Amino acid sequence: MNNGPVDCVIKTPVSLQIGDTVTDMLRPGVYVTDIAFPNGKPIKVQEISFKNYYSAFLSVRLLRREEGNHEGAASAKWVTCLRNFPLMANPHTEAGSQDYFSVFRQQMLVEPDNVYSVRLILRQPSSSWLNFSIDEIKIYDRTQEDAQRGVPTWLSSLTNAAEPLLLHGLPDPETVSSSIQQMWALTEVMQSNQTTASVGRFDVDGCYDINLLSYT
Helix, strand or coil, rough: CCCCCCCCCCCCCEEEEECCCCCCCEEEEEEEEEEEEECCCCCEHHHHHEEEECCCCCEEEECCCCCCCCCCCCCEEEEEEEEEEEEECCCCCCCEEEEEEEEEHHHHHCCCCEEEEEEEEECCCCCCCCEEEEEEEEEEEHHHHHHHHHHHHHHHHCCCCCCCCCCCCCCCCHHHHHHHHHHHHHHHHHHHCCCCCCCCCEEECCCHHHHHCCCC
């Protein structure tokens, strides 16, 4: 299991106006939010989770240092790891408008390693909603254990295969297996000894016992 979200500073979203900014009736169609890590150390992004609020599309850009480059954030470059990820089935309807989402590294276009900053770009082309954003943003770092296992983070909470399996209150597996084998063998014997002769309900050698007959 991951160790919880990393510490980060979520900056105030910056709006990008669509159309003539002089007109009061126009509203922003794009919001850009930058997220920085206060300790200055790059992370390997495992997951980005958030709650939507009427945002239609999400794009994610990373300030990432190339592998083998040890000059730090000064030499890092912005790359797009997620482009126009749909958060609402239709920008003009409610579906998905307030859902929780998680974006995992397996969904990203580039390896999200050596990341110094994350930029979230929200788009809402519909004029049906006055405001849109995402809340409860959390970013999880990829731990060493997750990298070695190569499995989703939720699988790491399962019992280690090396640990003994506790079977309190359950029958011994070997005893159960032996009983099942005996039942299977008995079934095979019964099937092999089946006869094709027709058996009547009350007849014995073609005759009926008078006590088994009833009169009306």
